[in-house]
Amino acid sequence: MVTLRLATARTRVRTPAVSPGVLIPALCFVVMITSVMQTAVVPLMPDIAAQLGVGTNAVGWIVTGNLLTATVCTPLLGRLADRRGPRRVLLGILGVVLVGSLLCVAWDSLPVLIAGRALQGTSFALFPIGVAVLRSALGPYRLTAALGIMSGTMSVGGGAGMIAAGLLYSDGDDYRRVFWLLVALAVIAAALAWAVVPGSPGSGTGSGSDLWGAVGLAVGLSALLLALAQGGTWGWVSVPTIGCVVAGVLVLAAWYRHERRSDAPLVAPALLTARAVAPAHLAAFLVGIAMFVQFLATAVFVQAAPEEAGYGFGASVLETSLLYLLPGQVVGISAAAVSGFLVRRFRAERVLMVACAIGVCGFAFVGFAHDRPWQVIVAVAVLNVFVSVAYGALPAMLVEHVSLHDTGVANGINAIARTFGSSLASALVGMLLATITIAGADIPSERAFVAAFVIGGVAALAAGFVAGASRPLQFTKFD
Structure with missing residues (x-):
């Protein structure tokens, strides 16, 4: 049921156990491991298949199992955090992630690796629960800026995962070297969360009733x-x-x-379809498409051998990470740092519109100009600004319209919308690269990449229109 009440009138802001200057960076690190765990494995897939002696289809379940767990668990864990308190659920998730990471390095076996990756998939719930932590610990003035910084940091974590894979792994190495990094990240994140994240009461209602x-x-x-x-x-x-x-x-x-x-x-239908929140979910889905198109298409394009394909730069995984992705990550982190302040000053919907316009420009540029390395580097930097700022605006569009005790589940739904967008983008890019090929060769044509960049630009444009058409409702609360 939807009732109109002042959303902040009955919300008690809890004083954090630590200063915001400590809490915010710690939570940024905690939620960033989600993106790192998702993308650090992608460059290793062919080598994992070769080292384990399995086919490409079988090794694909390393990603599929991770995403299935994320899809199932994110909204459920978000609701559990709303009811039981975010700190205890956050620590529980990090414990599960650590177990999954240890499984990935303990046995050289595909079934065990898939099981470990599935447990790592629970990390997708860290971001929506992190939003709930910030909302219960910070006042409204600090909250918007903190959400922007944390969201933007998570958005650049995907590139950080690729960069880490490039630095740690080279041909012939044991693929588990990268998974040891994920173990270390899980340990550090758990220690930080235990020391820094304050306790806060949940609603305590409805548990086990649905x-x-x-x-x-x-x-x-x-x-x-x-x-x-x-x-x-x-x-x-x-x-x-x-x-x-x-x-x-x-x-x-x-x-x-x-x-x-x-x-x-479990999830009030209004948290999905009400006019106050539905635009944020649809925009998240579209931003997820655009983000993953940029990430996947660019990485594949720069690694293509120009003597065979007539395009690309023959970059290795390490060169792709350091030369083509790292500059964009630096720019994205800078954009994340200011996105929250922009949202506080100009409202989330307007900031998202501008971010999407930047994204359209970035996709248009790389679609027309990709013959020189500097062109791709510039385009990736521009697109990272779009993704970082958009990620900062999306949770701000939600927290204005949902009660404190719906924060986790509402942002969990939003995170799943992004996940579905990314999964759809992966399928679309894969289909384009497989079907639009060079005549007489099983190599993607340059036109396939241009088509992918067009899809990314259209998704960013559509997200901008969704943000522009949404009407802010200042006094909506979902019960």
């Missing part, structure tokens, strides 16, 4: 994500792919009907 809601959400989201993740392998019009899509849609429709009728829903 089992069918949890099952329906998990099954429906998993079916849709499985279709996106495996559609390229199964075939986009194959029975398994279409079956997963149909099953996912039907289950989610039944889940939504159940949640509308429930007295204590």
Whole structure:
């Protein structure tokens, strides 16, 4: 049910146990490991397959299992944090992530590696729970800037993961060298969270009262994500792919009907579809598409051998990380540092519109000009500004309109929207690179990359229109 009340009128701001100058950087590090764990593994996939003696399709479950766990657990853990308090749930997630990371290095086995990656997938819930921590610990004036910094830091973590992989791994090394880094990051993040994150009470209501809601959400989201993740392998019009899509849609429709009728829903339907929050979720989905198109298409493009493809620069993973991604990461971190202040000054919707316009310019530039390394480096830097600022604006669009005790689940839904956008982008880019090829060769054509950049630009443009069409509602609260 949606009622109109002043969202901040009944919210008690808890005094943090530590100063914001310590809490904010610590949480930035904690949530950043989500992106690092997601992307550090991507460059290693071919070598993991070779070292374990498995096929490409089998090793793909290292990513698919991670995303499935993220999709299922993020909204559920966000709601659990709202009810039980974010600190204890945050520490519990970091413990699970550490166990998963240890599994990845303990045995040289694909099933164990997939299981470890699945446990690492719970890290996707760190960001929405981090938002809940900041909201309970900081006053409204500091909150907006802190959200911008933390969101932007997470957005650049993806590039940081690629850079770390390039620095730690070279051909012939044991792939587990990179996973040892993930173990170290999990340990450091857990120690920081234990020492720094303040305790705060949850709502304490509704726990364990919506089992069918949890099952329906998990099954429906998993079916849709499985279709996106495996559609390229199964075939986009194959029975398994279409079956997963149909099953996912039907289950989610039944889940939504159940949640509308429930007295204590796991996720209030208004947190999905109400006019105050739906634009933020749709914009997150579109930004997720644009972000992953930029990341994936650029990384593949610069590594293409020019003597074979007629484009690209033949860059190694290390060169890709340091030469083409690192400058953009530096620019993105700088943009993240100021995004929160921009949101506080000009409102989140307007900042998101400007960020999306910058993204459209970046995609247009790289689509037309990609013959020289400096052109790609500049484009990546511009696109990192877009992603960092957009990530900072999205949670601010939500916290204005939801109560304190809905912060975790609302941002969990938003994070899943980004995940689905990224998964769709991965499928689209993969399909383009596989179908638009050079005549007589199994090599993607330059036109495939241009088409991918066009898709990224269209997604950024659409996100800007969504932000512009949204109407801020100052006094909305979801019960």
